[in-house]
Amino acid sequence: MDVKLPNLGEGADSGTVVGVLVNVGDMVSEGQTILELENEKAIAPIPAPASGKVAKVLVKEGQKLSVGQVILTLEGDGVAAPKEPAPAPAAKPTAAPVVPVNTAPASIPVIPQGVPLYQPIETGLPPAAAPSIRKMARDLGIDLHRIRGSERGGRIVMKDLYDYIQYLQAIAFSPKPVAEAAPGVPAKPAPESIDFSKWGTVDSEPVTPLRRTIARRMVESWTTIPHVTQYDESDITDLMALRKKYKDDYAEKGANLTVTPFALKAVVKALQLHPVFNSSWDEVKEEIVHKQYYHIGLAVDTEAGLLVPVIRDVDKKSILELSLEIEELANKARERKLSLDEMKGGTFTISNQGGIGGGPFTPIINKPEVAILGMARGVNKPVVVGKEIKARLILPLSLSYDHRIIDGGTAARFITDLGKAFTEFTDEDVKLPKK
């Protein structure tokens, strides 16, 4: 059987082969990773859709693949070949159809970019379609030359016209690169390439797709969202004491108790008090979309670059569950094994640089979220407690927010409540249930 590149989910129709993990003659079992594919978002492991012996490998490292392309062929009976093409872990279980023809998606179908579904067909002949269809196309202003008919001889029928309209709608609503997406913005001067070797020896390093994505998203966020950063500090001396007290219990469960799960919980508490921070700004409808769930993204520093896995339903999870999940996702991020789904749907992001060092910074909002919390390294500072000066561990917080929908006062109140939330953890929050 031919093993083809499966649909990887939204916006991921192609990628570059990072590694081929099998050779000709290898026996593979269903679900075994056969290929690693890097695209804009992540490295996606591609599993074998069935068991069998590898007869041919048709791709190599560095090669660009698109959905549907044959990766390798398997010999033998193709045991347990699934009825549906096996989705990659990265794929949504109900991935939108690649080709909208002959499907009737209830929602807007996702159109993989770069797939020339509807190219103008140049035959030199008028489109094969009944006069009634041509009339309708003319009424709608649609050029039938761009539609490939599904009937015998390429005849265009009503369904093809409907599918094409849905396709156009899907394109209209799919995210565009920022450069195209901002009509009315004066055209930027074309980028220039500077010859730095004039001033000394240089090395050039081609950037990875991931880096390009990071760059694009940062620019988009920075140039489209008016950012304000609000600073504050929180006294986490007591919190660190709690952490120390329960660290070993957590270690027994295989969890490393850090400040991060507390930060997640503190953030959710503040979000519940100030729901606008858990919203998105719908620029088309000009509406604020409040989310009734708390999925918090964690910025993870990896060798390849910044990745943001999302921890879902933080409000419903215990400190222990969060600890385990944070570690799992951070590891996955460093190994570039995160699926696209694991990086989507966040409502707020935390960037914790405490483990690295440095003072407060101004994080950039992870669009379409509206705020992001930066955590710097906690430092011991002299603090007046009662009438005494005591050494307390002070955590610098920086909150960048979208000033279009969040006002300064709201931000100040949010960060105050957030800082307070860090100081209000008790044994009840941390201690593990008795066996």
Added chain:
Amino acid sequence: MERIKTELVVVGGGPGGYAAAFYAADRGQKVILIEKDRNLGGVCLNRGCIPSKALLHATRMIEEARESVHRGITYPEPQIDLDKLRTWKSSVLEKLAGGVSQLAKARGVDVMHGRGYFEDSKTLRVETPEGQRFISYDHAIIAVGSKAALPSMFDLGNPRVMTSTGALEIDEIPASLLIIGGGYIGMELGTVYASLGSQVTVAEALPRVMTGADPDLTRPVLKYLKDHFKEIRTGAKVQSMATQGKQIKVVMEYNGQKLDELYDKVLVSIGRVPNCIDIGLENTKVQQDEKGFIKVNERQETSDPFIYAIGDVAGGIMLAHKASKEARVAVEVLTGEASSFENMLIPAVVYTDPEIAWCGLTEEEAKKKDIKIEVAKFPWAASGRALTYDRPDGLTKMIIDPETDRILGMGIVGHNAGELISEGVVAIEMGATARDLAESIHPHPTLSETIMECAEMYYGTSTHAIPRKKREES
């Protein structure tokens, strides 16, 4: 002077003009239709399609009777009463013209008889028998049609030199008739006169008569013409004509020789010219091409934003059904609908014996435009129905896109080809493939079966003929 206000004025009551007026009225417009003649219907109804077909039918009977002899049925020689023939023909025209008038009345279309003249882009002056009328309108559609060309060198002021209009009057049966021009009008009228007993000679300047249709379609007709006409001269150039007694002296160059001959009558059928003169176009923004036809776009819009033009006067193929379709396009556009005369198929029928009909792409056109095609043919000698008509001299052919099997053109020569071609029109307009036609059951025994079998020929599986080759299904 009283001004009449209307939403739409249509100038010309032919098959383009009255169709436009009726359609606009059906869509709620207040319409005035201007016709300079007594009867509505234009050239088509009064001096073209209808009278010529009436005469062709009547005289075809003469041939039928002659052909019947070898089938064991013999009639005496026909007695021809020209007055009675003319009366019958006129009764057909009167009936149809009356019908058109009634349809106008029923729709509330105001028919005004008289010559129309544009005073400016928004005003039409009409010279009616009751005096001048001035009409202000929102839109005007010019549908004034065309007339047979009669160059001054042929115009002797002698009724023995006729155009089609005169020929249709058949005031006598000339012993000898020269037809200048080998187009379809000349061939149809020549057929009528030959059946009535005239010795018909055709002089065509081009190397072929009846250009437009593929040569394999004209072949059976040429055979008929050769049998029934005295002579068909191609590459023949008439140099001068003069009245000589009760005859016309014609000098022509043919086959490198100068011929000096006498004919009882001459029919000049060398084309048609638009009726654009003296209708005040110069007072509007309407522009004309170098041949005098009004320039329009595919929405039938002229260069004047208030004026549309349709039919013969707008150039292109001069056929009634093309005018009627353009009428609909113009009315739809002026009432704000997205409409256009793009990619429209205009079928053509030549009422010779046998008839030739075609639509869509022709083989010659494909060659000229370098379009890759395949041609499937079904000879009528293999059609049971054609043999029962004693008319095996037919051919059905299809021009097919070999990539998609889509039918791009159809051509038929044979008995009743004109009635058969509409299937091709529908098939092509619907984007049908040869397979679609091959798989649709056609009733037996009919001539329409030849269309199905022609499609089968393309796939190499025709029941009643041996295909030359088998084709890989695409």
